Amino acid sequence: DVKVTQSSRYLVKRTGEKVFLECVQDMDHENMFWYRQDPGLGLRLIYFSYDVKMKEKGDIPEGYSVSREKKERFSLILESASTNQTSMYLCASRGGAGGAETQYFGPGTRLLVL
Amino acid sequence: GQNIDQPTEMTATEGAIVQINCTYQTSGFNGLFWYQQHAGEAPTFLSYNVLDGLEEKGRFSSFLSRSKGYSYLLLKELQMKDSASYLCAVRGGDGGFKTIFGAGTRLFVKA
Numbered sequence: 001d002v003k004v005t006q007s008s009r010y011l012v013k014r015t016g017e018k019v020f021l022e023c024v025q026d027m028d029h030e031n032m033f034w035y036r037q038d039p040g041l042g043l044r045l046i047y048f049s050y051d052v053k054m055k056e057k058g059d060i061p062e063g064y065s066v067s068r069e070k071k072e073r074f075s076l077i078l079e080s081a082s083t084n085q086t087s088m089y090l091c092a093s094r095g096g097a098g099g100a101e102t103q104y105f106g107p108g109t110r111l112l113v114l
Numbered sequence: 115g116q117n118i119d120q121p122t123e124m125t126a127t128e129g130a131i132v133q134i135n136c137t138y139q140t141s142g143f144n145g146l147f148w149y150q151q152h153a154g155e156a157p158t159f160l161s162y163n164v165l166d167g168l169e170e171k172g173r174f175s176s177f178l179s180r181s182k183g184y185s186y187l188l189l190k191e192l193q194m195k196d197s198a199s200y201l202c203a204v205r206g207g208d209g210g211f212k213t214i215f216g217a218g219t220r221l222f223v224k225a
Contacts, residue, residue, distance in 0.1 A: 042217035050211060090156065102147060105156035
């Protein structure tokens with residue numbers, strides 16, 4: 001079974017703090033993704049990576065950065081947290097770029113920025 | 115622009131059949147996914163359609179019409195544990211890297 005883990009289930013941070021969200025997958029997947037999920041808006045792609053050290057902006061990259069130094073690990077960084085970044089953050093990984101390859105999601109990190 | 119529409123909420127009775135519709139407008143198409151997400155948990159894969167027609171998998175079936183930009187998820191013999199959100203998602207034509215998600219349909223199954 002594919003396992004995607006995220007470093008925290010719940011986080012509370014203050015405005016202006018630097019926040020690190022870690023994601024690790026154990027299936028040697030090339031592709032990894034960071035989404036945020038907000039009520040009524042669904043999942044929105046923040047960044048994705050298709051290889052080590054490679055990253056691409058998603059639909060809402062502003063205020064975020066990412067790091068992929070190792071294949072199994074994809075980190076999301078909030079350089080200076082703001083209240084509008086309060087959300088559920090979901091990491092996902094996928095083995096291939098095409099076909100019926102589904103994404104496997106981590107359990108999510110619920111971030112509250114005060 | 116790119117858009118996926120699905121109803122916000124639906125209610126159905128245990129043992130019944132429910133159909134959750136999804137319409138999409140995307141730039142390119144490399145397949146449509148349905149995911150199930152229980153409250154507070156991660157989405158989990160239910161089905162994948164890339165060709166027109168019906169795919170059946172146990173109590174769940176998914177249908178696709180590419181010409182109409184339309185899909186539905188059919189759940190039969192509803193059980194209480196089927197109460198969850200159901201997400202429709204389309205993989206786009208940008209090399210297939212990006213997947214666009216709908217906002218999800220919250221299904222309530224009542225006794």
